[in-house]
Amino acid sequence: MHENGNLTTQIAMNILLVEHDENHAKLLTQVLAEYFPMSSIEFCQTNEELKTALNAGVLYDLALCEVELRDGLIFEIFQELLPSFPVVFMSAYDKYWSQSMAYNAIDYLRKPIEKEEVNRVLEKYEALKLHFLKRFSAENNSRITKSAFQKDRLIAKKGTNYYVVATKDIAFIYTESRIVFLIDRMGERYTVERSLSELEIELPSRDFFRVNRKFIVHINAILSFKPSFKGKIALELLHLAKAEVSISQENAAQFKKWIEE
Known part of the structure; x- marks a missing residue:
């Protein structure tokens, strides 16, 4: 048995194992049980079974996934249901390595697989x-300190007049041609004499999320979101129905976590 004093080996783990080869499945199950003795392993052999597992609402900590399954490539499911957990991909071929990197891959194992690997x-x-x-621990401590500086309202400009806008009334803030614009929940547009980086710190983190370099959005302005190309997430925003705002694959997992807070 693997012996390690680190915390991760001694807590309950939800692990997803997707493998159609019985010999590899047996080896992987054995090693996982030794390394994480308190783990719960969900075993799938097909894309159909994987889709059912992902829709069951289980929060997985780790997945080990064969790329080529009996009913197609695993990417067909991951394009629809983007994994928010780290994934170790497995294949007898190198050709899927690049594509796997779009789906939270932390490693890529070539078959046949040895226990040491x-x-x-x-x-x-x-x-x-x-x-x-x-x-996370360090950032959480920083967030507690930062909350003392977060604002309930901003000064915004429209024409030659200045207005006080409550943060709860902001739909989203974006930058265009080096100008920062604020759109309120009624659709009115103002300019703000702040950078997005400054606003990211000053706005309540529970309500606002920096989705990319150009947009900060209020949670109540998000009408819907869906998986997009290369692991991105596409948002439909209030008062911006004709244009999609994209979240990168790198920020997608953090966005989903924020949505559920």
Whole structure:
């Protein structure tokens, strides 16, 4: 059995294993059970089974996935249901490596797979998880400090007049040609003499999210969102129905977490 004093090996884990080859499935299940003895492993052999598992509402901590399944490539499902958890992809071929990087890949294993390779990638996962746990702790402490500086209202300009706009009345803020615009929930447009980076700090983080370099949005201005090209998320915003605002694949998981807070 793998012996390690780190926290990640000793907490309950939800692991998704997608593999149609019985020998590899047996090996992977054995190594996972040894490395994470308190883990719960959901086993799938087809894309159809994977889709059912992803729609069940389970929050997975890690997935190990064969690329080529009996009913098609796994990317067909991940394009529809973007994984928010880290994924280790497996294949007998190198040709899927680049495509797998769009779906939270932390490693890519070539078949046939040896036990030592699985242990190596689990150690990599463990190191990454501990790193981000430490970062989260530091950022959480910073957020508590930052909350003292967050604003309930902003001064915005329209024409030659200045107005006080409550943050709860803001739909979204965006930059265009180096000018920062504020759109309120009634659709009125103002300019703001602040950068998006400054506003990102000053606005309540529970209500506002920096979706990309050009937009900060209020949660109540999000009408809908859907998976888009290369793991991105496309937003439909209040008063901006004709144009989609995209969230990068790198920020997609954090966006989903923020939505559910």
